[in-house]
Amino acid sequence: MPRRVAIIGVGATVPRPVTPELSYRELIHEAAVRAYEEAGVEPREIGTFMPCTEDFYEGISISDEYSNDQLGAVLKPVHTIGGDGIHGIATAYMQIATGLFDTAVVEAHSKASNVLTPHHIMNYAMDPVLNRPLGENPLYVAGLEMSRFMHESGATSEECAWVVVKNRRNALSNPNGAFGAKVTVHDVLSGPAAFCPLGALEMAPPSDAAFVVVLAAEDRLPARAASPVWIRGVGWSNDSPTLETRSWARALYAEAAAQRAYRMAGIRNPARDIDCFEIDDTFSYKELQHLEALGICDRGEAGKRTARGETEIDGATPVNASGGSLGCGHMLDATGLFRTVECVRQLRGEAGQVQVKDAKTALAFGWRGVPTTSGACVVLGA
Amino acid sequence: MGLIQKSSSNQELRHYRGNIPVGNLYTAGIAGDRFFVDLRDKGRLLGTRCPSCERTFVPARHFCEECFTRLEEYVPVPSSGTVHSLTAAHVDLDGKPLDPPHVLAFITFEGCAGGLVHRLGGAPGQSFRIGDRVEMVLKDRKKRTGGINDIEHFRPAKGSRR
Ligand SMILES: [Zn+2]
Numbered sequence: 001m002p003r004r005v006a007i008i009g010v011g012a013t014v015p016r017p018v019t020p021e022l023s024y025r026e027l028i029h030e031a032a033v034r035a036y037e038e039a040g041v042e043p044r045e046i047g048t049f050m051p052c053t054e055d056f057y058e059g060i061s062i063s064d065e066y067s068n069d070q071l072g073a074v075l076k077p078v079h080t081i082g083g084d085g086i087h088g089i090a091t092a093y094m095q096i097a098t099g100l101f102d103t104a105v106v107e108a109h110s111k112a113s114n115v116l117t118p119h120h121i122m123n124y125a126m127d128p129v130l131n132r133p134l135g136e137n138p139l140y141v142a143g144l145e146m147s148r149f150m151h152e153s154g155a156t157s158e159e160c161a162w163v164v165v166k167n168r169r170n171a172l173s174n175p176n177g178a179f180g181a182k183v184t185v186h187d188v189l190s191g192p193a194a195f196c197p198l199g200a201l202e203m204a205p206p207s208d209a210a211f212v213v214v215l216a217a218e219d220r221l222p223a224r225a226a227s228p229v230w231i232r233g234v235g236w237s238n239d240s241p242t243l244e245t246r247s248w249a250r251a252l253y254a255e256a257a258a259q260r261a262y263r264m265a266g267i268r269n270p271a272r273d274i275d276c277f278e279i280d281d282t283f284s285y286k287e288l289q290h291l292e293a294l295g296i297c298d299r300g301e302a303g304k305r306t307a308r309g310e311t312e313i314d315g316a317t318p319v320n321a322s323g324g325s326l327g328c329g330h331m332l333d334a335t336g337l338f339r340t341v342e343c344v345r346q347l348r349g350e351a352g353q354v355q356v357k358d359a360k361t362a363l364a365f366g367w368r369g370v371p372t373t374s375g376a377c378v379v380l381g382a
Numbered sequence: 383m384g385l386i387q388k389s390s391s392n393q394e395l396r397h398y399r400g401n402i403p404v405g406n407l408y409t410a411g412i413a414g415d416r417f418f419v420d421l422r423d424k425g426r427l428l429g430t431r432c433p434s435c436e437r438t439f440v441p442a443r444h445f446c447e448e449c450f451t452r453l454e455e456y457v458p459v460p461s462s463g464t465v466h467s468l469t470a471a472h473v474d475l476d477g478k479p480l481d482p483p484h485v486l487a488f489i490t491f492e493g494c495a496g497g498l499v500h501r502l503g504g505a506p507g508q509s510f511r512i513g514d515r516v517e518m519v520l521k522d523r524k525k526r527t528g529g530i531n532d533i534e535h536f537r538p539a540k541g542s543r544r
Pocket of ligand 1 (some may be wrong): 431434435436437446447448449450451
């Protein structure tokens with residue numbers, strides 16, 4: 001049996017649309033200071049570090065070289081992940097479970113407000129021969145996906161808009177909810193057009209934040225650490241990256257990632273066995289598509305159940321009680337770690353007004369955004 | 383190890399701009415080269431057939447992502463297809479509004495795996511739906527360069543009335 005691994009401390013900055021008073025490294029430093037305080041450790045006591053960073057969004061070549069000092073990781077083993085924060089959690093889990101290290105730190109951040117040309121960066125991730133020469137805004141990929149998802153699942157525009165209504169309303173009650181608002185289905189559907197059927201109000205706006213998570217082996221929990229939240233399962237997967245052969249209707253990457261995590265965690269029926277869900281909602285339809293891919297709703301049911309209120313904080317399957325990305329902002333590759341931290345708060349009973357009653361098991365799922373087909377999933381237990 | 387004191391004075395905040403010219407070359411590869419040369423010179427779409435999966439990939443590619451077989455059998459495929467999904471882009475690459483919007487689609491070809499992302503066009507005000515039959519419209523032979531924009535757009539297929 002591999003060693004059990006727990007999250008023993010989390011540190012975060014409050015997500016905000018801009019953070020002009022801090023450099024990105026100071027932003028990370030602030031989250032790190034908070035995380036080490038909770039975990040009751042000094043960085044020099046940590047075994048291994050997993051920063052998650054991507055050069056173009058950082059605006060720095062070889063940005064992984066600039067990750068260690070603000071974490072207190074100078075002359076320490078650093079294993080940078082070019083992926084979502086949950087990929088970082090999975091890597092930290094493996095390095096501890098195998099016995100290579102006793103403690104690990106995962107870091108991910110977004111200084112999206114520093115990025116002046118986000119669509120050009122995204123376009124540079126498109127196939128340079130087949131797709132990029134069309135010269136379009138690459139977010140059309142989301143529009144194509146939404147059309148086909150709605151076509152095959154039967155989800156309606158109103159049902160997609162309900163996701164926005166719910167998540168932005170939840171964010172009103174969350175101190176981390178930078179984009180909390182009371183909006184109606186009509187407001188969402190009559191907002192500006194973007195990539196039809198996807199409307200501008202159905203797209204998560206960017207925000208800045210940093211997250212640091214400290215993990216430790218069960219047999220090496222620091223005496224002063226916060227109450228442990230256990231990693232019960234991790235899984236990650238990618239569909240074909242090419243636009244030509246990927247699935248347009250289904251999030252197959254999420255299906256495969258979740259199956260792995262469920263097998264590891266012994267989850268048979270996620271809707272019954274898991275109490276709260278923080279899952280990717282970069283775009284309104286994504287929450288519905290991911291709910292079906294993660295096996296939380298049957299195919300074709302996610303929209304109906306959302307419109308009936310079953311994914312509200314006090315519903316049968318609370319989804320994005322935090323407000324998700326639509327309510328708190330999209331944080332580039334820190335988005336998955338944001339969701340993980342929100343789950344940790346739920347399981348500790350520290351989620352305040354957005355607390356899900358008796359949350360004992362939680363799931364965080366991250367997607368790396370357009371044009372990727374990259375998903376990562378973690379199941380956490382109190 | 384305390385939290386740093388933050389500045390709250392706008393006057394004191396500084397920022398510095400940075401940018402680099404990013405330039406790259408991309409080779410189309412073995413299968414890509416045959417696909418684009420055929421498109422330019424013969425005005426047709428080329429696929430590759432996987433003998434073990436018995437599937438034909440469009441556009442032609444060098445390997446099968448299902449069974450990992452190398453694909454060496456090149457076959458022309460019909461240049462009319464079906465709208466698998468579509469979107470109207472109201473925002474351009476710089477974030478500026480597009481009026482009229484650009485209609486983009488993923489088009490599949492009968493009996494083939496894969497497909498093409500491209501523009502939909504036709505008469506002004508033409509509307510499209512998933513399932514519509516469309517046909518390829520090429521640029522004039524002289525203007526083709528061996529790239530994806532040798533295809534002008536896809537338009538409603540002749541005789542396909544809804
Ligand atoms: Zn094959």
